[in-house]
Amino acid sequence: MSAHIRHLRLPLSAQDIDGIVAGDLVTLSGEITVTIGLPTHQRMVDRLEQGEALPVDLVGGAFLHLSSYNREFDGDFEVLYLNPTTSTRYDLLMPQIIRSTGLRVVGGKGGLGAESVAAMQDSGCIYLSFLGGGCSLLSRALRRVVAVHWPEYISQFRLVTLEVERLGPATVAIDAHGRSLYADLRSAAEQRLPGILQSLTEARTVTEQGKQ
């Protein structure tokens, strides 16, 4: 199993991720930046629109929809655990973040929509699906808190940069060539739907006949 897992070390170049395709399994090492705050995303976009720098340089980096429990401890921050959330609720804001920051990796779970996929293809960026309910496994990768930005937010909404070692494994669910497992699976499900509805009709008929 581990033979099929690719190990990615941040920062990454466009070339580094070019050969990665949807369906690959990867782990991630280096500095990642995480948040699950919608206000945090909005604030990032507002800054980018005003031409202001973000508090963290995301060039070649990973920006992930992982919630983190972080707290002040001895005048510093510690992070107790990590876990993904559904990314689709950031769909309106992610295209601009992807296009404006030089990110190579985004992620969380559940995927991103067509505009984000297009932005990822244009900018050279992949989306990683982490295990929802993977708190204990994913948190083993935590090595160090690099920075906690915007501490005025609640824990999981802060913009937190962390050093991780072999975070994952995660599934590459959207690659930099415009292929999205989510779009493919949805389209396949919709194509299968008439057949599935037909099999439901047949199953109901059998039930009805059984009663007679």
Added chain:
Amino acid sequence: MSIPSEVIRQTTAALYEWALKKIPEDTKQALAMAGATERNAAGRRTIAIMLESAEAAESAGTLVCSDVGIPTYSVKIGSRVTFDGPVRQAIVDGFADLARRIDPPILKMVTNPLTHQRGYEGRGIPVVSFDVIDDADYVDIICAPKAMGTGRWEALDTFVYPTLEQIDNFVLQTVLRAGSQPCPPIVVGVGIGGTMDHAARLAKEALLRPFGQTNPEPILQAMESRLLAAINQLGFGPMGTGGDSSAMAVHVDYAYGHGFTPVAVSFNCWINRRTHARIAADGQVTRIE
């Protein structure tokens, strides 16, 4: 003999903590079975990682998922039981205790829907439904923390004299809409009939039924079986990245109503948080799952 308020307080808090740290045994078995029959290699790997994650959280006493949800309880009170002290307030206090002491600490998930402010308490929290069991001398409490991953995809629609086909299609369309996002393989609870509030509650109660039990009504037994097969043909698979295993179970329940028929669809994600305890009339607590 009566049940002390303190027992309600401690038991409801403990049920919530167990739900966060351990997935039900029947759910582990269902995942293992799904892993054994899953044809998609990545899907099989994802299921293996799910089981590893559940085991790691259970053995270390940590959280399976950081979205600890909001606390919800179904409380069924035997009519021969008496209480010494408040019940509703004991559940509120139990959750407040837990939020203060649980290790590891939990994130703020309780959200004011009007301002989006988050904390550990608020109007109507915990969400509790009460029912009565005639002639019983115990209280049954089920805790099922509700998180965003599944909560945002649940749905209810109201039909007029619906055919079984319309009901099947509504359930399937609701699962299709959720697609890859509710951390499949999911559990689906369906409530049919009654009134809007009652259908929603039937769906939730059906969701929490242990695996392997089918509805005794033959029409619903057949519906559960055909809908499970249909959902597992959609192809979303474990974590929604492809495979056969999109749902572990479909549980349906119903109530008589008028000609208008609400149909509610409720989901649990793969970790299927569900804990259950029984408090006897003398205050003795038995953990059922």
